[in-house]
Amino acid sequence: MLHVVADVDERGFAAVYADQVDGLVRLAYLLTSDAGRAEDVVADAFAKVWPRWQRGEVDDLGAYLRTTVVNTARSRLRRRYLERRHAATLDGDGRGVLQHDEAAAEHDATWQAVQQLPQRQREVVVLRFWEDLDVATTAEVLGVSQGTVKSQTSKAMARLEQLLEGAR
């Protein structure tokens, strides 16, 4: 007979999950625009990070999870042309994903503009203005220089102004 993971581990995981999951799913959603994909990304992140946490390889679990979500979301977008082939069976209520307020999102011009940003600029915008990270931490999460964060922020803001102006 095989045994489930030890109870102490389960309690620890449950606590981390309760503390982190809402923020991580929302971060993933802001990066992917898809509630179902966001949960997939977070599930991937937990599966990747948890063993390392247990082995003592992770100092700041929250930061590590956040960075993994950003990287996994980007990876998923790169594979979207493959995933789309299965979208009909994976998306929507059929897999238990709660629908977000799509109507409100459609009428949010700023959100529509954010979704048109190149992925790196979108990441910078979400991390700086939703996660409220400073330039240095954003650079650390993305694995780029602080100069890159600044320039990408600037480009993103200019592009957003352009898009919102065009939407009027």
Place this chain on the structure above:
Amino acid sequence: MSDHEHDTGHEPHEAHEAHEAMERRLRASLGQRAQDVEVTPALYERIRRRRRRAAWQPWALGLAGVAAAAVAGFAVLPGLFETPPAPPIVDEPEPTETEEPVPGDEALAPLPMAVALVTDDLVLRSAEGEVLRSLAEPEWQVRSVAAERDWTPETGVVAFVADTPDGTVVGTLDQTDGGSTGASLVLPAEPNGAGVAVHPAGDAIAWVAGDQLFLLPLASEVDGLRQFPLQDAPDGLVVQQWVDQVDAPTLLATVPGGGAWSLPMDVGDVFDTQPTGPPLELPVGAGVVDAAYTPDLRLVTVTPAAGEGSAAVLTVDDDPVTLPAPLDAATELVLSTTGPLGALVDPTTGDALLLTFGADGTSTQPLDTPASAVAPLALGPDPQPEDDAPDVGEPVPSDPAELGLPVDGLLLGTDGRTFTLLAPNDATSTIEVYPAESEAVLGELAVRPGSTLEDGLVAVESASEGEVSVRFVALTPEGAAPVGDVVVASGEVTGIAWAPDGTHVAFSDDQGLRTVAVGPGGTAGEPLTWVPQGAVEDWVWAEGLDAATSGYVTLRTDAGSTLHAVERLEDAATLQVAGQLDASAQVVLDTHANDGAAVGPTISVTPGAPVALSWSADGDAGGGLADPGEVGALRGVAASGGQVVVVGEVASVEVTLEGRVRALPAVPVAWDVLD
């Protein structure tokens, strides 16, 4: 002055205020959108399950072995994967700008199209032969490999059978940790033919040794290895694939040189599953040496060359594909499939053929590999492009003399950066839109009606760095080249369709349906927001019963496909909805692709549940859909506006609803549907 001030041209104080205003707006919008999302209660269990599966790997097979040893005398191979082994990465990914290890960044290592090869080792290898990872132990000789259905180089379970100094081992590798963890079990009797199969969701592995079926669940809370005697099983039954059909999960097995069998299993949770009866012989003939199912459950069988002058044949259901040399002379062939791909390998010579199973049929491509058996397990993502502009390569026609042939089909390459044009007489032309090192990918494709291999236009969806656009590629005698404006889409393009006269393209994105006047300086029409969200499938002009109607657009939505009547307007926004058709309305669609036919047949369709299809040629009505269905079935019919080719006398034909055609004998019908 900041970069942002330069970008916007504002005065400093104006720029600062504008920047702050944009920040406030962004924070409000992102905060509100984030609040829209609620975490589903099922997520916790999903993550727990994945954690257990990952955590199981380093030690659970040991326990499984202990449990099994008590029953069946199994021995546990000690020491293997006692700690999760970081697989040796042969080609390290390029360091990031900071050169600090970035969590989760393993998934970002550029992976061109990847296949798993089985040689003496188990490696992940790109289609070009580059070794990405090497997974097995030095003294092991891996003999076979199988993977869960949606395996990728980053996620999923791979099972293998290997000869080791300690005996025959069945092992698993799990890609869920960004690298690979694994475990193994020494077997008292090796699986027949080294055959092993992975449950489609990666929940268990199965194999047959002698006349015993073994199932090994891969979750820690479930009992270990289970064993079932197989009644009336043919000798040497080799497990090939585990197919998770909705109503009849089954294991596919073969006997080399003796045909194919299915082994029905219990319906229900995989951990309760067991065989429900003896193996059932499939009606594919005794000469079949290997078999597999495509993702849409079409049976693929291989009949090898039986002697001099005979050719090996691959059959996908009823459609045979004669294998190209040198595989046509092979007497032993190994077939494997995962996802949309398959491979056929001559284990003696290592000659291999990459197979792509699409709705439009099966395409083949020789694979340049070292001498080895090959199992293509998944596609990896393409690398990022350096230049956003398409780098359109030269077309590679199979026969230059056939360049003038009309294009009657289009296939997206499995690498996501090429497409292949199909023409009569099996002529093809492959266009490389992006180079191999690019990460831009193609999505939806549509060829302008009337195009030939050397004169035509193809509309392609291109995705790069999160930006999606529609581009146009011209087909010329000198090659292919990008033309016209790039049209930036809003979100994902879900479908592209050409107007029958080739002057406009309609595509659907997050904003609805849009039309584009095509040509140099062509401009995009305004989004037609009256159109329901959905993927445009077809656009046909019609000789409808309603005189005001000049065309129809089929949209595919979550609720199924709907057919919309449209009017042609003078301006660039070509379409205007005239209303959704009543389910009982009859539409007469002109088939534009039958110029060579003696008589121009028309196709009548009745949208809605009571599907009927009929057409006339020489005044004789005939034909009909074999199955009832919804309006979505009309995709094939609507595609007839440019894609169904009816040649010569048409007597009768049966049509299925998935775009496939079963022609009655001696009925000359060709059917191609654009993807």
